Structure formats: structure tokens, C-alpha cells
Amino acid sequence: MKFGNALKTGAALAIALSLTTAPLAFAAQQKGDLQIFSWWTGVASSKALRGIIHVFNEQYPGIKVTNDAVAGGAGSNAKAILASRMEAGNPPGTFQVHAGGGSLLSWVQAGDMQPLNSLYQSQGWYKAFPKSLLNLLTINGKIYAVPVDMQRGNVTWYNPSVFKKYHLAVPATFQQFFADAAVLKRHGITPLALANHGNWEATLLFSDVLLGTVGPVKYDQLLTGKAPWSIPGVQAAANTFVRMMAYTNTDYSALHWQQADQLVAQGKAAMNVMGDWAQGYFTTALHLKPGVGFGWAATPGTRGVFGAVADVFGLPSKLTDKTPTLDFLKVLGSKRAQDVFNPLKGTFSPRLDSNAKLYDAYSREAMQSYKRDKLVLVIGQGAVNPGFTNSFNNAMEIFVTNHNVKQFVSALESAAQSNPLS
Amino acid sequence: MKGWTHASQGARMSVRRRFSWDQFSAVATLIPSLILLGVFVYGFIVWTGYVSLTNWNSFIPNFSFAGLQNYINVFGTFRFQSDLRNIVVFTALFIIGCLIVGMGLALLIDQRVRAEGLFRSIFIFPMAISFVVTGVIWSWILNPGTGVNLVLKAFGWKTLPSWFLSTTIVPNITLGQIQVGIPLALLAVLIAAVWQMSGFAMAVYLAGLRGISDDIKEAARIDGAGAVRMFWSIILPQLKSTTTTIVIILSAASLKVFGLIYAMTGPGQEFVTDMPSLNMFQTTFQGDQFAQGAAIAIVLLLLLAVFIIPYLISTLRQDSSS
Incomplete structure (x- = not known):
């Protein structure tokens, strides 16, 4: 009796302990699925994100999308969690990052990102976005991310x-x-x-x-x-x-x-x-x-x-199945998805052919400045x-x-x- | 069931044999937790210590040996020097505050008041709230523009306290890059922290008070001891081990404080309310300076060890002597 009890207690203890540690590790992405990692948890931004996921599911109904958004001002918490996932070789399908020489450049230098030049070529994006913006995403001639909004x-x-x-x-x-x-x-x-x-x-x-x-x-x-x-x-x-x-x-x-x-x-x-x-x-x-x-x-x-403060998404190089991410990036950069996303979020689309009628007076003016003026980072x-x-x-x-x-x-x-x- | 048959044959079993079964089951019970603790606590402590000696200060892992350079860098910053001042001031005042308030409440409740259970629950209730919630609520209450200051203003106070926004440090002695003293902003945080944790001190003290034999108190009373004398000469000495337990547990809670500060004030202007834990989080996960963050973590661990290890040694001694 005693021994049996001890075993049971031991097993129960082991299970209890494993339960307490399990939630700390994020589930790895399953094959054929797509995890989208962002800090879009506010009312407007989460609505906009759902809008873009909706457009994506229309075109790719077979892919199950998980919305891995983490709350916290300006992504402070999300960036911490992303760093630990990347270090552990367990990247999400794609993740939000700002354009420029910040985290994006660091990820690229660490060899964690894959260039997207051929995607840009096939989608005609070299002409869809202004050169001034693409410069902020290009490192040594290779372009590493797809912009979705502009602030x-x-x-x-x-x-x-x-x-x-x-x-x-x-x-x-x-x-x-x-x-x-x-x-x-x-x-x-x-x-x-x-x-x-x-x-x-x-x-x-x-x-x-x-x-x-x-x-x-x-x-x-x-x-x-x-x-x-x-x-x-x-x-x-x-x-x-x-x-x-x-x-x-x-x-x-x-x-x-x-x-x-x-x-x-x-x-x-x-x-x-x-x-x-x-x-x-x-x-x-x-x-x-x-x-x-x-x-x-x-x-x-x-x-x-x-x-310029632009949210961009890239392709983590350590992903085992890259197809869902590439499919998502195609949608993310498209005129249709950006015209759904940006009016909901209160930002505007960085595409040169975006529909100005969708935006209010402020955004229309900002859009003109974006297309005309010199872009710098913040x-x-x-x-x-x-x-x-x-x-x-x-x-x-x-x-x-x-x-x-x-x-x-x-x-x-x-x-x-x-x-x-x- | 094998265990059952063994137990039922207990009469015939040699003492030695049964003892080994006990040992075996004890070890079998402990192994899973030993493995998990070994890997996830002690393994990672060693790993953190190792990282703190490397040059890994960006996303790109770099395990080349840096010696104590990270520690030198960290100790050289205004921020970390402020952290050390803050954590010492905070821990000392937090423990003193909780002990005094907790003892006071316990003594009051011990007077066999009516609805004792209700008061006990009310006093201990803040402990059930998370530190983050406490931080948010008290940041509203103590917000200089909107909170309790409006009440003080209504009572005609002319100079209103700026609470956690104050950058004043008393007595303000320059040492290194920083001013040493008690940052007044920390007092606002302390009010919230003591509010939350003094109920815990009260509960432990109450158990201690109830454990003091009535005979001793009766004897003291017959000898003519008044209430004050009784407290200092009988009750307080009897509560010595209770006090030690509270101090150890509260100091561990205090040194690790993060949620309260993060939600209530953040690092504060000129880092008057910053803590090593907050600095470590931002350095590691926002600045991606993993080696420097690890160095801060190790310093924090050593600070904790100063409190915990003497306690462990004394409890182990008591165990082996009893």
C-alpha cells in the first residue's frame, strides 16, 4: 500500500510540476499552420488584424491561422517573448517588426531572416512601394520584409x-x-x-x-x-x-x-x-x-x-515549413488586404496605388507627404x-x-x- | 498490488527490509522534482552565470570570454547604482513597515474582538490581489493631480506631496554618480507594498501569539507585569522565530519585486523607483544585452543569498539537533 501510494504521489507530483512549467514554452508551429505574432491587441489594431486574416482565409482556406498577439506598450512585452522564441529556434510563422535599422536589422544580422527578393519580383512590389521605403527594408541589396502600414x-x-x-x-x-x-x-x-x-x-x-x-x-x-x-x-x-x-x-x-x-x-x-x-x-x-x-x-x-514608423513582416529562416508564411506575405502586401487593414487601424497603406478615398482628411495629407517627402526613421x-x-x-x-x-x-x-x- | 502484499506481510518482514522500501519510495517520489529543479533552477543558474561572463550583448550569440567586463559595465551605470540604493532602502523599510503594521493588527485581533474572522479576512485580503493590480490602483490613488491630493487640497493643504513623481532624495549624499539616501518616491511605492503584505505578517504573528502558552502570561501577570512590560518581556521574545520567518519571506518578496513597480511607476525619473529586476528585464529583453542582463541577475541572486543562506543554515542546524 505504502509503495503504491508513493508511486502515485510521485507520478502526481511529476505531472503537477510538468503542468506548471509547460505554459512557459510556446507551442511550436504545426506543419501547414501559420502563427502571426504581433503586439496588435488594441481595439482598432486587433480588428484590423482580424480583417487581414479574413482576407487571407478567403484565398487560402486550408491554412489554420493562430493570432499570437501579445499586449504591452509599443511592443515592449512582445519583443521580449519574440526574442526568447527566436533564441530557442522556435520562431512564429511571421512577426511584426518596425522598418529600419532596429530589431529588423538585428534579426537579419543574426541570420534569422530570409530575403524576399523573388517574392517582390513575382508580385511586382518593386514598383508598388516607393524606393524610399524599400531602402529601409534592404540590407546589402537583399530585401527582408513586407510593409503593411505607415505611420x-x-x-x-x-x-x-x-x-x-x-x-x-x-x-x-x-x-x-x-x-x-x-x-x-x-x-x-x-x-x-x-x-x-x-x-x-x-x-x-x-x-x-x-x-x-x-x-x-x-x-x-x-x-x-x-x-x-x-x-x-x-x-x-x-x-x-x-x-x-x-x-x-x-x-x-x-x-x-x-x-x-x-x-x-x-x-x-x-x-x-x-x-x-x-x-x-x-x-x-x-x-x-x-x-x-x-x-x-x-x-x-x-x-x-x-x-516613418512602418510595421513590416518577414520570413524567419528557421521555419521548417515556409509556404504558409510566403502565402500570407503575398496577401499582406496586396492592395486588397491593405485597403481592408489600414482604414480599420487608423494608419494608411504604404502602397503607391492605395485608395485615398478610404481615408480621412488627416491620413490623406500624411499620405501625400509620405509619397513626396524624404523618409527618415524615428x-x-x-x-x-x-x-x-x-x-x-x-x-x-x-x-x-x-x-x-x-x-x-x-x-x-x-x-x-x-x-x-x- | 505488490505493495499491498508486502505491507500485509509486515509482521514477518525484517525491519531492515522495510526500511529500504521506505527509502526507495522516498527516492522515487523525489526524483522527478529533483530532476526538474536540477535542470530548470540550478542548471539555469549555472547557465546565467556562464552567460554573464561572455560577450553576448546583441541578438547574435557570442560566447567569447569577457571576464568580469559585464559586471564592471553594469556597476558603472547611473541606473544600476540607483537600483542598489533603491533595493536596500525598499527592502529595509518594507520589512520594518510590514512587521510593525502586522504586529499591530495581530495584537488588536488577539483581544478576542467580536467578528474576529471578518477582520482577519479583511486585513489579509490585499494579499490575494496581484501586485500589478495593487500597483495600478495605488498609482491612481497617489497620482499628484487626481488622487488623494484632491482630498488634501480640500482640507486646505498648501504644498501637496508629489508622491511617486518626487525626485527628492533624503538626505542626499553624493556617492559615485548618484545621490544616496531615501528617494521620497519610493515611500509611495512602500505604502502600496506594505498595504498589500502586512496582512501576511499579521496572519503569521497571530498564529505565533496564539502559540504562546497562557501559563507564561498568567505567571507574568501574577508577578505584576503590565501590558507594556508583558509585550516587551514575554510576547516579543516568544515571537522571535516567527519574526525571523516573516523577515525571510518578505525579504525574498521584496528583492524580487517587479510587477508592483512596473505597473505603478516604472523606473521613475532619474531612476528613483527603479529596481534591479526591472533593469534586468529591460536590459535583457528590450536592449537584447543578454550578458549584461545575466550579470544583473547574478547580482540579484547573490543579494537574495545574503538573506536566504543564513536562514537555511540555521533551520538545517535546528533539524539535525532535534
Whole structure:
């Protein structure tokens, strides 16, 4: 009896223990199935993702699709889980990543991605997307991902009635910004709403200030390691950033970006610098009319430049069965799927032949800028490698309160040294 | 069933034989968990230690030997120096807070109050809530613009506390790159943490209090000890081992704290509320600097060992002596 019991207990224990460890490991993709990994869990983005899966299932009814979306701001948690899956040689069928020299480049350098040149050739995509975008996906002549949406990172959102009330023009330069800010502050209005709960928000603001200070060419060189971070422009941008901080709300580290935009919508603040995902918040959550309840402009000094934040998907090289992923990428890059996906998500399609009628006033204008202007990447949104981005965020966490320009710039220099950008 | 026949023949079985069966079944019971623990706990500790000595600081695995370079880099950062200050301050104040509040509640409940079970449940209830939920709720309560400050304002307070947004450090002694002292922002986090865990201290203390023999208390009372004297000379010494248990368990919880900080404040401005666990997570999984993340993990493990190992040694000694 005793022995029998002991065995049973042992077996039960083993099962219990294996149960507790099992959920930690993600199930590997079954043959013929497709796992789509993303951080699209918000209302709009998950609806858009389901829309694209629907289009895919119409064309490929035999493939079972699993939606492996992981919640968490700007993909912070998703990226962690993806890294552990990739390291374990258990990649999902395809995964969301930002275009540029960030994670995408790191995956490519690690040999985890397969080039898609022949797919681009067969689908005619070399002509469907602008060269400026494809450049951001191409490494050594090989193209590694398919873009599905486009967002802009250098936008000032403002309250039109506030600007009207004080007879001010929306600032196009830093000089105008500070002139406006002084007037607004005198009238008890926060000139620049800032939310920095996640710390990437201040990084985004600085990225735009840097772009507006040094211009797109120098900015590109900084991000690709062709110019050192010790150039005077970086210091000038940091000085401007400190001056701007005097015109922000003081409780920024408690706020999420939506709350900053709410301050603008309520007229308590005049402006906020945020990516154009804020547009969906203004229209859907706050029910404001584009151009009436809220307005937009390029951030100071960046008119004629488009800060591109594009979600792209690639082909992991360690996949055993690549056909479902290639089939999905074909659909993902198609006009039909992108015209379903983007209006639902509040982004616009990066294809040159996309249907402008599907979008509202803001997106149509952004679309024109995207097709016409120079594209640059945005720090913290997939522009540079994760190690540099992390060090940059750490430096920003200190700089945003202590305003020590010298310390900040030297932290950036050493970040670029220990995480080479080229 | 073989086991059954053996047991029924127990009378004829030699003592020695039965003993070996016991041993066998004990080993058979332990083997699965030993294997799992060996691989998933101790195996990975060794692996983490190994990774921390390599140059693996990007997606591309690089196992070339780096010596202690990762540790030197990590200890040289403003962020990690802040982490060490924060974890020491947080752990000390967290344990003291939980012990005092827990003891107070246990003493109150031990007065044979009516509806004792109800109060016990109310006090211990926060423990059932996850740290993330606690963090979100307290970040609302202590939000300087919207939370409890509105109440204070209504009572006419002029200078309102900025709670977890404060970057003030008291007493503010410069050491290395950072200011050493108690970051005021951490006090806000401590309120939430003590709120959550003092119920646990109360439950353990209550069990301890109930374990003190009435004879001793009666004897003390006859000798003329008042309530205060009784507490310091009888009750507190009797609760020494209870206190040790609470300190060990709470220190382990405190050193590993992650969810509460992540949900409530994040690293905080100038890293006033950052913790090694948060730093490790971001370094490893957002910065992809695996070797540096492993170095932070090992330092965290050593910090835990400082608390746990003396406790293990003392319990093992007690076991072998009894």
C-alpha cells in the first residue's frame, strides 16, 4: 500500500510540476499552420488584424491561422517573448517588426531572416512601394520584409481654438515655437503637453527636435553611424529640448500619451508631439473632427520630412515549413488586404496605388507627404538597434529631469560606441 | 498490488527490509522534482552565470570570454547604482513597515474582538490581489493631480506631496554618480507594498501569539507585569522565530519585486523607483544585452543569498539537533 501510494504521489507530483512549467514554452508551429505574432491587441489594431486574416482565409482556406498577439506598450512585452522564441529556434510563422535599422536589422544580422527578393519580383512590389521605403527594408541589396502600414512620427497635434483665441500661428520653426509658448504660458495654458510614463515619449520628442535641428541628412548619418554623436547639432538639440521642457506640464511621468492628447483636446494644453496613432485617439475615443476639434502640423523644423514608423513582416529562416508564411506575405502586401487593414487601424497603406478615398482628411495629407517627402526613421520606433535604444532611453530618463546636457550627450556618445550603429 | 502484499506481510518482514522500501519510495517520489529543479533552477543558474561572463550583448550569440567586463559595465551605470540604493532602502523599510503594521493588527485581533474572522479576512485580503493590480490602483490613488491630493487640497493643504513623481532624495549624499539616501518616491511605492503584505505578517504573528502558552502570561501577570512590560518581556521574545520567518519571506518578496513597480511607476525619473529586476528585464529583453542582463541577475541572486543562506543554515542546524 505504502509503495503504491508513493508511486502515485510521485507520478502526481511529476505531472503537477510538468503542468506548471509547460505554459512557459510556446507551442511550436504545426506543419501547414501559420502563427502571426504581433503586439496588435488594441481595439482598432486587433480588428484590423482580424480583417487581414479574413482576407487571407478567403484565398487560402486550408491554412489554420493562430493570432499570437501579445499586449504591452509599443511592443515592449512582445519583443521580449519574440526574442526568447527566436533564441530557442522556435520562431512564429511571421512577426511584426518596425522598418529600419532596429530589431529588423538585428534579426537579419543574426541570420534569422530570409530575403524576399523573388517574392517582390513575382508580385511586382518593386514598383508598388516607393524606393524610399524599400531602402529601409534592404540590407546589402537583399530585401527582408513586407510593409503593411505607415505611420508618421513627427507630428505636432494642436488645439485650433486655442491658437485662434490668442491669434497665434502653429509653429513651423523652433523660434516660432518659443514665441508662441511664451504667450500661451502667460495665459495659463500649458504650451506643450508631455506624457512620459513609458519614457519612449520623451525619446520620440527628442528625436523630432534632433531632426528639426540638424536636418534629415545629418540625422540619417547619426542614426546609421556615419556621423559621431559628438557633433555640435546634437548638443544644440539637447539645449532646445531643455528649453522646451520649461513649457511642459510637470506631472508628465505619471501620464500616458493619451492623457497628454486629452489635455490638448480640452484646451488645457496647446500642443503635443506624438506619432499619428494619436489621430485614432482624437477621432475614435474623443469623437473630434479632424481639422476642427484637433489640428496637426509637422514638428518644428521638419516640414518636408516624413518620420516613418512602418510595421513590416518577414520570413524567419528557421521555419521548417515556409509556404504558409510566403502565402500570407503575398496577401499582406496586396492592395486588397491593405485597403481592408489600414482604414480599420487608423494608419494608411504604404502602397503607391492605395485608395485615398478610404481615408480621412488627416491620413490623406500624411499620405501625400509620405509619397513626396524624404523618409527618415524615428529613434525608439525601430530606427536603431535595441541596445542603443535601451541606452538612449536610460540616458533620457535622467536627462528629462536633471537637464544636464553635457552628461546626456556623453551618454549618447558612449551608447553609440558600445552598440555600433553601422 | 505488490505493495499491498508486502505491507500485509509486515509482521514477518525484517525491519531492515522495510526500511529500504521506505527509502526507495522516498527516492522515487523525489526524483522527478529533483530532476526538474536540477535542470530548470540550478542548471539555469549555472547557465546565467556562464552567460554573464561572455560577450553576448546583441541578438547574435557570442560566447567569447569577457571576464568580469559585464559586471564592471553594469556597476558603472547611473541606473544600476540607483537600483542598489533603491533595493536596500525598499527592502529595509518594507520589512520594518510590514512587521510593525502586522504586529499591530495581530495584537488588536488577539483581544478576542467580536467578528474576529471578518477582520482577519479583511486585513489579509490585499494579499490575494496581484501586485500589478495593487500597483495600478495605488498609482491612481497617489497620482499628484487626481488622487488623494484632491482630498488634501480640500482640507486646505498648501504644498501637496508629489508622491511617486518626487525626485527628492533624503538626505542626499553624493556617492559615485548618484545621490544616496531615501528617494521620497519610493515611500509611495512602500505604502502600496506594505498595504498589500502586512496582512501576511499579521496572519503569521497571530498564529505565533496564539502559540504562546497562557501559563507564561498568567505567571507574568501574577508577578505584576503590565501590558507594556508583558509585550516587551514575554510576547516579543516568544515571537522571535516567527519574526525571523516573516523577515525571510518578505525579504525574498521584496528583492524580487517587479510587477508592483512596473505597473505603478516604472523606473521613475532619474531612476528613483527603479529596481534591479526591472533593469534586468529591460536590459535583457528590450536592449537584447543578454550578458549584461545575466550579470544583473547574478547580482540579484547573490543579494537574495545574503538573506536566504543564513536562514537555511540555521533551520538545517535546528533539524539535525532535534
